[in-house]
Amino acid sequence: MELRLDRLTKQYKQKLAVDRIDLELKCGVYGLLGANGAGKTTLMRMICDIQEPTSGEIFCNGQNIREMGEEYRDLLGYLPQNFGYYPEFTAWKFLLYIASLKGLGREQAAVRALYLLDMVGLADQKKRKIKTFSGGMKQRLGIAQAMLNEPEILILDEPTAGLDPKERVRFRNLISSFSKDKIVLLSTHIVSDVEYIADEILVMKDGRLIHRGAPEVVTKEAKGLVWECKVDSEDVDYYVERYNVGNLKNIGEQTVLRIISDACPCEGAVEADPTLEDLYLYYFSEEESGR
Amino acid sequence: MIRMIQFEFHKIFNRIIVYAAIAFIVVMGVAMCTGRGAGSQVVLKEDGSYLEGREAVEYDREIAAKYEGVLTEEKAEEILKAYAPEAEDGGWWVVNNIYNTVSDRWGEADGTYNGMEIRAAFPEYRDDRPLVLGYNEGWMSFLETGQYMMIFIGILLVIALSPVFSEEYTRGTDALILTSRHGKRRCAWAKIIASYLLTLLTAGGWLLFQSFVYWRDYGLTGGGASVQLNDHWILSLNPIWDFLAEIPLTIPKLSLMGGAQTSYVWVVAVFALVMTAVSFLFGRRIFAGHQVM
Incomplete structure (x- = not known):
């Protein structure tokens, strides 16, 4: 299974949402990182063939996906960022409906729906209407519907939004067990999620792919940029205003700061091992904070 | 599917x-x-007593059978004489269907014959196509009820069908549908077929029910009688009446003109098509204005 993006571009009037992206995806889990407005969702929607690129093409095993039509959609599972549902449907009925759209037979649909409901921990809630579900339950249902047709290409846009830590662990395990011989592309703001399960990280900024590589390789990019220092609590504001502070922890009258900076921020600061989150903050702190 | x-x-x-x-x-x-069925019918018998409901219908049909056929001035005079109510009745104007039909145009205030020629009462009258007398109260009530009911059913269809497509965009389920194997074609067809089925089932179902009620109450006789002789609102509500009406206009002809249930079912079906198309286009517009980054 191979997915190839060839100079994929999407422009909305003045805004270039996706800018000439060339990318090859083979079997594995890809974590797509980027600030809000980086173009992640637009890119995913184009890969899902629900948004037409302004220019460029997408090929699946060498075939243009627009020409493949049903054949391509048969390979696809998609969880959109804002997962839509029918509030009056029960979880069970909802999955059967999506299964019918995906072309599953009646029996196959029932078996698969039951399996996935069990897998996402909703088996005992299957007769409840979706409108009574919590945010996390809806998200788990969304994940289940995406996997109904055992897709070869699974696109998940913010799949862990609304999930509690236990559910996130369960989700990560689910994706890991599912991803064999498949392409899984997931975007998230929760960097640790992709750090654990992604084989490769894709970093998007202003519609362009600025980095790609294995998590440990990408993380190394932030080597020498992460500092830890202990400062007086009254000086914290000074550092927060001037530096990109990733974390702060109060210890008595002093505060330990984790700062992402090209240069040593203060006397006594020691270089720390970077994480993917540090890298994320390095690239996107301005977008996230609006500075 | x-x-x-x-x-x-x-x-x-x-x-x-x-x-x-x-x-x-x-x-x-x-x-x-209920308001237009047999229960609403009342006739005054020659002995001064009244009949109601199906008995009244049966009585009306018996009288109509006596005078069925081409209407002439002589026949009108004969009917007025035969069924004129007693003066002390206090001006009670419901006598029987045939009498009322004739007296509307040929009866004086006291119930006597006014001597008007048919040609004067109906300027469109032609000798080769004379007016036909008969008991078509059931048919006319049937059409009148159907005309209003199809308007109400149209309102139901507007409410039920307008979100068929647009709902997917407003709920955000469009992405799930459009990325599924059958989401782009079969699903759209399923929506259109479901819309049509709902239209046909509601309009057709009502037609069947109403047909049964009016058949039970009035029977099937009177279809060949001239519609113009029976003053029902259906004629004033039919926009093409003024242009196409001819004498004699019978129930089958009126049906062909679009005044019958069967025609309305299709009118409503076309209406449903328009509604689903509007829903589709409106939904697309919402979608187009909601491109996510």
């Missing part, structure tokens, strides 16, 4: 307002059938 259509029905009937609209239609339908 059948399962998809079933799910579309499930989505349509998930909204309380659809049930409210159905309840409204049922109430209006029952009220109309």
Whole structure:
């Protein structure tokens, strides 16, 4: 299974949402990182063939996906960022409906729906209407519907939004067990999620792919940029205003700061091992904070 | 495909307002059938007593059978003489269907014959196509009820079908549908078929029910009688009446002109098509204005 993006571009009037992206995806889990407005969702929607690129093409095993039509959609599972549902449907009925759209037979649909409901921990809630579900339950249902047709290409846009830590662990395990011989592309703001399960990280900024590589390789990019220092609590504001502070922890009258900076921020600061989150903050702190 | 259509029905009937609209239609339908059915019929017998309901209908039909056929001035005079109510009746104007039909144009205030020529009463009258007398009260009531009911059913369809496509965009389920194997073609067809089925089932179902009620109450006789002789509102509501009406206009001809249930079913079906198309286009517009980054 191979997915190839060839100079994929999407422009909305003045805004270039996706800018000439060339990318090859083979079997594995890809974590797509980027600030809000980086173009992640637009890119995913184009890969899902629900948004037409302004220019460029997408090929699946060498075939243009627009020409493949049903054949391509048969390979696809998609969880959109804002997962839509029918509030009056029960979880069970909802999955059967999506299964019918995906072309599953009646029996196959029932078996698969039951399996996935069990897998996402909703088996005992299957007769409840979706409108009574919590945010996390809806998200788990969304994940289940995406996997109904055992897709070869699974696109998940913010799949862990609304999930509690236990559910996130369960989700990560689910994706890991599912991803064999498949392409899984997931975007998230929760960097640790992709750090654990992604084989490769894709970093998007202003519609362009600025980095790609294995998590440990990408993380190394932030080597020498992460500092830890202990400062007086009254000086914290000074550092927060001037530096990109990733974390702060109060210890008595002093505060330990984790700062992402090209240069040593203060006397006594020691270089720390970077994480993917540090890298994320390095690239996107301005977008996230609006500075 | 059948399962998809079933799910579309499930989505349509998930909204309380659809049930409210159905309840409204049922109430209006029952009220109309009751108000225009045999229960509303009253006749004055020659002995001064009154008959009501199906007995009144039966009595009207017996009288109509005596005078059935081409209407002449002589026949009108004969009817007026035969069934003129007693003066002390206090001006009670309901006598019987045939008498009322004739007296509307040829009766004086005291019930006597006014001597008017048919040609004066009906300027469109032609000798080669004379007016035909008969008992068509059932048919006319049937058409009149159907005319109003199809308007109400149209309202139900507006409520039920307008979100068929647009709902997916407003709920955000469009992405799930459009990325599924059958989402782009079969699903759209399932929506269109479900919309048509709902239209045909509601309009056709009502037609069947109403046909049964009016057949039970009035029977099938009178279809060949001239519609113009029976003053029902259906004629004033039919926009093409003024242009196409001819003498004699019978029930089958009126039906062909679009005044009958069967025609209205198709009118409503076309209406449903328009509604689903509007829903589709409106939904696309919402979608186009909601491009996510």
